[in-house]
Amino acid sequence: MALSREALIEAVSAQMPDKRWKHTLGVMETSVKLAERYGGDPVRAETAAILHDVAKYWPVERMKEIIEANGLSAELLSYDKQLWHAEVGAFVAGDEYGITDPEVLDAIRYHTSGRENMGLLEKIVCLADYIEPGRDFPGVDHIRKLSKASLEEGLLAGFDSTISLLLQKRQIVFPLTVLARNDLVRILEDKI
Template sequence: MDIKEIETDLSNKLSKKRFIHTLGVVNSAMYLAQKYGANIENAHLAALLHDCAKEIPLLEMRDLVANLPCDQDMLHSGALLHGLAGMVLANTQYGVTNPDILEAIRVHTTGKENMSKLDKIIFLADYIEPNRKFPGVNDIRLAAEQSLDAGVLCGFDMTIRHLIDRGDSIYPLTILSRNDLLRHMKKGGANNG
């Protein structure tokens, strides 16, 4: 499928709200890719597909990832699992084979240690896309103008604070990813912009 066909397919499969969000993420991801010197076409495709599995039932997500390593926390949460399931769908249903794009889809919710520039762009675009209205979103937008790392850090911070405020558990990889990012930033910002 070419990118236009993928967009049409998603417009039919996703809810209107999710599709509008998706186009917002495409917009922000392409902007960030241009600003920070990443491949714009890869950012476009990864953003378009980042939530392709978000609305499928949890049991179907589990079927999709059945042959992949996945911990219990993730298996019980569609909010966490849709990245991994989306990576599988992007590959099997939409024919994406570029490992950088697949990885950015996989980690867009949790982050990971040693995120690539594309991983950071999709993670961050998901927060700052123009339709997002949550309190504090402008702080992340401002941080994203300083550097990719500053924006991603602000996203991690806000998510972790939000989870604590709601009394929710924090997925351990999110903490590890934030610690890793901080380490790289203290070393002098050598972690992909």
């Protein structure tokens, strides 16, 4: 059985520094606003936002162990460790916090990488993670502006920003992010 909102907040906030909890509060607020704007379920959006970074500060050894022991995406282990917490977080949300809603679990699982054919809730939480009020990086205000007119335009700009930064740093781009970006381009072209 899933924990209450208050119990989730208490359990998750205890697992991260205050600065990261402040970020989570921003993602919660932004997810609710985006859900209301784009026809999503604000309660489900907030639940996914509460849990999106639950494993962010866990030791990498613990995340690796959970990935391997539970048959999670082993492909992740070949990529940046910053991606691991999303997959582990989705597993933990179900296993330890009783979340059974597959859309909430997918919103947690894909909030860092995106993927092709993202559902509404996935898009909302992923975009909220980019644009919550505490975020301050070059281009975030542009992404926020786009997100007021189009969920997909905002998310595409977010993925473009991430991919551009990784290219500038000569880092590997996770394939799901490229696929998510290209899928959004196709979706937006079809709307024209």
